[in-house]
Amino acid sequence: MPRHRLADAALTAAREAGxxxxxxxxxxxxxxxxxxxxxxxxxxxxDREIGFAVRVIVDGTWGFASHAELAPEVAAxxxxxxxxxxxxxxxxxxxxxxxxxxxxxxxxxWVSGYRIDPFEVSTADKIAVLGEYSGRLLAADGVDxxxxxxxxxxxxxxxxxxxxxxxxxxxxxxxxxxEAVSIDSAAGGFESMRTLAPPTARGWEAVAGDAVxxxxxxxAELPTLLAEKTKAPSVVPGLTDLVIDPTNLWLTIHExxxxxxxxxxxxxxxxxxAGTSFAxxxxxxxxxxxxxxxxxxxxxxxxxxxxxxxxxxxGVAAQSWDLVRDGLFVxxxxxxxxxxxxxxxxxxxxxxADSPHHVPIQRMANVSLQPGSEDLSTDDLIAGVANGIYVVxxxxxxxxxxRYNFQFTGQxxxxxxxxRLDGQLRDVAYQATTTDFWNSMExxxxxxxxxxxxxxxxxxxxxxxxxxxxxxxxxxxxxxxxVLNTRAEAGQA
Amino acid sequence: xxxxxxxxxxxxxxxxxxxxxDETMVIVTDRAEASxxxxxxxxxxxxxxxxxSTAVIAIVRRGSTAHVGTVRSSDVDPAVLPGLVExxxxxxxxxxxxxxxxxxxxxxxxxxxxxxxxxxxxxxxFGDVAASLAAGFGGSDRLYGFAHHLVETTFLATSTxxxxxxxxxxxxxEINAKRDGASAWAGVSTPxxxxxxxxxxxxxxxxxLDWSSRSVELPAGRYxxxxxxxxxxxxxxxxGWSMDGRGAQEGRTALCAPGGGTRVGETLTELDLxxxxxxxxxxxxxxxxxxxxxxxxxxxVFDNGLDIGRVDWIRDGAxxxxxxxxxxxxxxxxxPAVPADxxxxxGGSATLDEMVARTERGLLLTTLWYIxxxxxxxxxxxxxxxxxxxxxxxxxxxxxxxxxxFNESPLDLLRRVAEAGVxxxxxxxxxxxxxxxxxxxxxxIPDFHMSSVSQAQ
Numbered sequence: 001m002p003r004h005r006l007a008d009a010a011l012t013a014a015r016e017a018g019x020x021x022x023x024x025x026x027x028x029x030x031x032x033x034x035x036x037x038x039x040x041x042x043x044x045x046x047d048r049e050i051g052f053a054v055r056v057i058v059d060g061t062w063g064f065a066s067h068a069e070l071a072p073e074v075a076a077x078x079x080x081x082x083x084x085x086x087x088x089x090x091x092x093x094x095x096x097x098x099x100x101x102x103x104x105x106x107x108x109x110w111v112s113g114y115r116i117d118p119f120e121v122s123t124a125d126k127i128a129v130l131g132e133y134s135g136r137l138l139a140a141d142g143v144d145x146x147x148x149x150x151x152x153x154x155x156x157x158x159x160x161x162x163x164x165x166x167x168x169x170x171x172x173x174x175x176x177x178x179e180a181v182s183i184d185s186a187a188g189g190f191e192s193m194r195t196l197a198p199p200t201a202r203g204w205e206a207v208a209g210d211a212v213x214x215x216x217x218x219x220a221e222l223p224t225l226l227a228e229k230t231k232a233p234s235v236v237p238g239l240t241d242l243v244i245d246p247t248n249l250w251l252t253i254h255e256x257x258x259x260x261x262x263x264x265x266x267x268x269x270x271x272x273x274a275g276t277s278f279a280x281x282x283x284x285x286x287x288x289x290x291x292x293x294x295x296x297x298x299x300x301x302x303x304x305x306x307x308x309x310x311x312x313x314x315g316v317a318a319q320s321w322d323l324v325r326d327g328l329f330v331x332x333x334x335x336x337x338x339x340x341x342x343x344x345x346x347x348x349x350x351x352x353a354d355s356p357h358h359v360p361i362q363r364m365a366n367v368s369l370q371p372g373s374e375d376l377s378t379d380d381l382i383a384g385v386a387n388g389i390y391v392v393x394x395x396x397x398x399x400x401x402x403r404y405n406f407q408f409t410g411q412x413x414x415x416x417x418x419x420r421l422d423g424q425l426r427d428v429a430y431q432a433t434t435t436d437f438w439n440s441m442e443x444x445x446x447x448x449x450x451x452x453x454x455x456x457x458x459x460x461x462x463x464x465x466x467x468x469x470x471x472x473x474x475x476x477x478x479x480x481x482x483v484l485n486t487r488a489e490a491g492q493a
Numbered sequence: 494x495x496x497x498x499x500x501x502x503x504x505x506x507x508x509x510x511x512x513x514x515d516e517t518m519v520i521v522t523d524r525a526e527a528s529x530x531x532x533x534x535x536x537x538x539x540x541x542x543x544x545x546s547t548a549v550i551a552i553v554r555r556g557s558t559a560h561v562g563t564v565r566s567s568d569v570d571p572a573v574l575p576g577l578v579e580x581x582x583x584x585x586x587x588x589x590x591x592x593x594x595x596x597x598x599x600x601x602x603x604x605x606x607x608x609x610x611x612x613x614x615x616x617x618x619f620g621d622v623a624a625s626l627a628a629g630f631g632g633s634d635r636l637y638g639f640a641h642h643l644v645e646t647t648f649l650a651t652s653t654x655x656x657x658x659x660x661x662x663x664x665x666x667e668i669n670a671k672r673d674g675a676s677a678w679a680g681v682s683t684p685x686x687x688x689x690x691x692x693x694x695x696x697x698x699x700x701x702l703d704w705s706s707r708s709v710e711l712p713a714g715r716y717x718x719x720x721x722x723x724x725x726x727x728x729x730x731x732x733g734w735s736m737d738g739r740g741a742q743e744g745r746t747a748l749c750a751p752g753g754g755t756r757v758g759e760t761l762t763e764l765d766l767x768x769x770x771x772x773x774x775x776x777x778x779x780x781x782x783x784x785x786x787x788x789x790x791x792x793x794v795f796d797n798g799l800d801i802g803r804v805d806w807i808r809d810g811a812x813x814x815x816x817x818x819x820x821x822x823x824x825x826x827x828x829p830a831v832p833a834d835x836x837x838x839x840g841g842s843a844t845l846d847e848m849v850a851r852t853e854r855g856l857l858l859t860t861l862w863y864i865x866x867x868x869x870x871x872x873x874x875x876x877x878x879x880x881x882x883x884x885x886x887x888x889x890x891x892x893x894x895x896x897x898x899f900n901e902s903p904l905d906l907l908r909r910v911a912e913a914g915v916x917x918x919x920x921x922x923x924x925x926x927x928x929x930x931x932x933x934x935x936x937x938i939p940d941f942h943m944s945s946v947s948q949a950q
Contacts, residue, residue: 033787041589043787046580047565051544064540068569069494085539088616091627094535123562124587131589145745183744188751189870190744269532272637272669272678275862275949357526357542398863398898400877402949405898407875409867429867429875431898431945461538462639463528464926482945489900489944490873 003168006075007160010054013076015162017083019056019063021099023161024075025313026052027356029153030119034126036148039134044123051356054079058086060096066357100339100347102316104164110310113303114172114203118152121204126150129208130178133219137180140223142230144190145181150174150207151199151456153468157313165315173306173468175199175456176207180222182230191426193226193411195219196247196393198453199468201304225412225424232424235413240483241388242430243381243475248410249369250453250471251394256434257289257296258367258471260403261323262350263332263342269362274460275401278434279329281342287329290438293372296324298333298365300349305366306454306468307352313360314351321348323367327439335362354465361461366452368472375446378475383419384443389428389483390414390421394453396429407431409486429484437478445474494569497521497545498608501650503571504549507578508652514562514582516597517652518550518797520784522645525613529623529640534630541615545569548786550794551581552597558590561794563786593788593820595795600654607658611646614662618642618686622666625691629668634702636695638668642686649784655798657782661834665920665929666691669880670698674950675705675893678860678880680723680920682929684778701859701881705893709884711946713897717855718941719848719885720906722919722933724861725838728874729768729933730924731864732903733836735872736806737790738815742825747872747904748815755815761907762810766840766934770833771803776918777930779834791832793818804830807838807907835930841913845935848914850888856941857883857890860922861899872902877947879922896950897943912937 007024014022028050035042052075053066063086067078118126130148137146153173160166179194197206197213206212244252259277264270266277279287289296299320300309309318314336323331332342335351352363382390393411400406413428414421432440454470495503501519508517523545530538548565562584566577622640629636642664649657666689667680679694679701720728741748741755748756772781783796796818805813814830822829849857859881867873875898882894914935921928 035789037592037790040592042592043563043789044561044584044588045563045565045787046584049567051542051567053542061536062538064538066540066542066544068544068567070570081541085541085616089529089536089539089623092529092531092536092623092630094630095533122587123584127589145743181745185744185753186751188744188749190749192745192869267533268635268637269537271532271671272639272667278948357540357544359538359540361538396865396867396875398865398875398877400896400898400947400949401862401879404949405877405945405947407867407898407900407944427868433948459926462530462926463526463641484900484944486868486873486900487871489942490868490871490902490905491942492871 003158005072006052006070009072010075010079011160011162014054014056014079014083017080019058019083021057021162022079023055023159024052025356026158028156032152034130034150036130036134038145039131039138041127044127049355053356054082055359056082056086057097058083061086061090061093062097064359097337098340099336100345102336102347105167105311105315105317106164108167110169112171112201112308116204117172118174118204119154133178133215136219137178137222142182142227143180143223144183146178148178150176159313159315161315167311167315169310171201171309172203173199173201174203174206180226182226191226191230193222193229195222199306199456201306201308228424229412229426232426234487235425235428235483235485237483237485237488239480241385242478242481243378243385243388243390243416244478245378245392245475246449246451246473247393247453248391249473249476251397252408253367253369253471253473254455255397255399256403256406257323258364260434261332262362262364263334263338264362266332270460273462278402278404283329285328285330288327288439289324289329289435290327291441292327293441293444294324294327294438295370296367297321297370298323298367300365302366302472304452305470307364307366307470312349312351313353314347316347316349316351319348333362333365338362352467354467358463358465361465363460363467364458364469366470369474371447371450371474372444375448376443378445378449381443381445381475381477382416382421384477385416386418388416389425390416404433406434427486429486431482431484437481440478440480441476442479443477445476449474495571497523497611497648500547500571500574501648504574504578505650505652507575508551511578511582514551514585515554516552519650520548520786521648522546523611525644527614527616527618527642529616529619531626532637533635539616547577549577549581550786551585553585559594560585560588561591562588565786593793593795593818595793595820597651597653597795598655598798601656601798603656604658607656612644612660614642614644622689622691625695629695635671636668640666647780647784649798651798657798659780661780663929665925667920668694668698670702672702675702676880676950677701680922682920704883704890707892709892709894711894713943713945715940715942717852718938719852719855719857720936720938721845721858722917722935723922724858725933725936726919726921726931727861727864727923728903728906729838730836730921730928731874733806733832736815738817738825738827739790739821741815747870756812757815758811760811761807761904762910764840764910764913765809766807766838766913767805767809768807768838769803769805770836772801772833774835774837777835777932779930783831791816793820795820799831801831801833804832837932838934839916841915841934843914845914848912848935848937849885849890852885852888855885856894857885862923864923867900872904873900874902875900896947898945898947899942900944901942906938909938909940910936911939
């Protein structure tokens with residue numbers, strides 16, 4: 001790839017056309033999605049996307065253009081087009097763009113920590129693994145259908161800007177999911193349960209074999225758990241104490257903390273689409289976000305984190321910082337434009353574009369709830385509940401446009417009686433307001449309960465962009481959360 | 494960048510030269526895109542892009558089985574095409590048998606416009622929108638929003654002689670206006686930006702913000718509710734996406750029937766509501782043939798080139814059809830039914846204003862947001878009201894109301910709907926990233942379930 005020649009052509013042309021600043025990003029995404037239905041191949045598609053983008057600032061106004069053809073003359077023309085876009089739309093710009101300073105990173109390279117490149121594994125071998133996993137589930141009593149999917153991604157970028165930075169990076173991630181379905185034909189009903197293996201910035205080693213995730217144990221127990229769920233009693237709604245497993249809590253963190261502490265949302269940049277945030281800048285360092293046990297960090301550095309990188313798409317080095325400390329709201333996620341608007345000297349490196357043809361925006365770091373200093377186990381938390389529910393695995397999620405009101409379901413809900421699990425429940429959802437929920441957190445598990453969950457396709461911005469992000473958390477105990485019966489919500493109870 | 498038509502033929506020629514596979518399909522899609530985004534009366538992001546996607550689908554037939562390999566690339570260098578074909582062939586030769594095996598369509602002839610240049614777009618298309626916005630930015634309301642134009646031209650060619658081409662323009666303008674803690678939204682879809690009345694959108698937003706000069710707090714509960722066309726579209730699009738035939742036949746969707754089989758034939762409502770997709774629907778024209786690079790439960794690569802016609806998913810209030818590719822249709826003994834990229838519902842006659850005038854006490858919504866499945870058995874969905882909930886008393890809007898979280902099923906909404914209004918072209922808010930082509934009526938639901946109050950404004 002003639003990356004430096006493209007950069008020279010684009011950045012020179014941009015300057016000559018009147019840009020005060022310019023950057024070029026060559027972006028390559030290789031993706032393979034394989035889907036099996038009942039152990040048979042439904043689809044396998046290998047997708048390679050490559051292109052480049054030029055972003056310019058002309059007299060305080062952004063301009064952006066991209067192209068698929070990696071040729072110096074096209075790069076120069078695209079740069080001129082970006083300048084023309086800025087000039088054309090400048091009358092609509094009421095806020096001058098300024099970039100926070102960042103050390104220049106010249107000719108640096110960063111590669112994520114994976115062991116087996118998934119694109120060095122043949123498609124046939126990947127299908128074979130999913131087929132064998134599907135077969136184990138299909139062989140079990142009570143499992144009528146099984147879907148299996150794996151999504152593998154390799155993302156490579158080259159970034160260069162007129163400050164002199166030039167950065168080459170490569171990241172790999174995988175997302176394997178299997179779901180078993182049990183049918184009740186007579187009643188016209190069905191129940192499903194899927195694996196809890198999280199998406200991760202690892203290679204194929206996270207999918208095949210038990211070295212990273214204990215697939216043998218999970219696939220062996222899933223049919224039994226599903227069968228128990230089909231026979232479980234329906235939940236009695238009302239205020240309930242919840243012990244939430246990290247396999248579920250990561251998503252609640254994502255929605256109610258991760259997005260709420262994005263500075264672009266807080267100042268209205270997403271007001272017409274993804275929404276804003278109740279955590280506005282006037283509440284920084286004053287809002288009691290949660291209980292004193294609540295310590296939330298953001299980072300782009302945690303090992304195997306989906307948002308982990310060496311440098312962001314503004315050329316800013318990866319960092320780690322606090323969002324909530326002892327329950328107090330203390331930090332935002334920023335890019336190079338928003339840092340000076342907040343009055344912060346340096347961006348904390350949250351700029352990302354999901355495609356060569358999308359403009360970088362402020363995206364989520366790995367946002368994680370820290371474990372308690374005492375190494376309480378999940379069983380220790382359950383032991384402190386007389387009558388409650390233990391929630392495992394994520395499923396449905398929804399939150400309002402200011403990140404107040406949320407509702408989640410899960411894969412499994414266990415009744416807690418007198419400090420012990422007492423079988424599964426069904427038809428459960430929990431609903432709360434963000435700060436009420438986090439202020440009801442009475443205990444957090446210790447480091448031994450902490451684990452990374454995450455998502456491949458967090459959506460934001462227009463045109464829509466997706467980003468992969470991880471969230472680490474321990475198990476945690478919440479008192480008096482509103483639990484719904486979903487059948488009653490549907491008017492069927 | 495060589496023309497897409499040339500790329501198609503080069504790929505087919507490379508496949509023929511190698512002779513390693515029995516059949517080959519090539520789909521090239523050229524995309525030109527322009528966007529403009531603003532917040533707080535100032536532009537935030539913008540951009541133009543030129544991209545291409547080339548998909549090569551290779552098929553190996555062994556007796557009664559077919560084996561498929563698909564590789565897609567955005568690389569526009571013609572030198573990569575032989576490698577792309579080879580990679581697809583390698584994948585096909587190593588693939589297990591395809592579940593959706595069917596004979597490919599054959600010689601369709603070459604469309605008259607096959608060799609025409611590919612249409613483009615750029616930020617100039619926003620000229621009139623930008624002019625109105627610039628004026629709006631000078632007002633006292635805070636404006637947020639997005640204008641987007643995407644022009645996609647798809648070329649499909651197969652080694653069995655199919656040649657099809659279609660240009661799909663997709664555009665939208667949506668504006669969110671805020672004043673003194675109140676928020677309102679208006680949006681339109683448009684193919685070529687020739688018909689966008691931005692000043693009219695701004696006037697409508699101002700009218701709705703005027704409604705918000707008085708506000709009242711209401712608790713959660715069941716309310717008589719008027720869903721405007723955008724909100725109806727978001728619920729019905731989700732229903733449309735849930736109408737795959739295989740899932741219902743196998744008993745794992747809300748469209749399966751107790752005792753086995755599907756809910757086709759079940760009457761949902763006594764109102765004469767018909768929900769359909771139709772690539773020839775005036776003003777909502779969309780891709781009239783299958784051009785899939787991957788198979789799913791509702792589409793099959795083996796159907797590429799197949800005409801997509803009108804399908805009445807719900808006819809006169811009853812479930813009428815579910816989606817089946819040809820292979821699944823044979824398996825289940827039904828007719829194939831392929832969804833087009835639009836959705837329409839018709840059957841009502843009153844205007845929304847007339848429905849408001851006939852309401853003694855109820856709620857008028859603007860849009861719905863963050864809609865997700867809660868219970869797939871009933872297709873129970875949750876979500877939020879957004880950017881304008883209004884209280885109607887004695888036939889007129891009297892105040893703005895707080896937002897709510899709802900839990901409702903689109904199937905159950907149709908089972909309980911009391912009145913449908915006249916259908917109109919609308920922009921779905923929640924699903925607008927994927928579905929901009931909709932015609933929907935307003936619906937009156939006598940007991941819409943607002944599960945809790947949302948503090949969001």
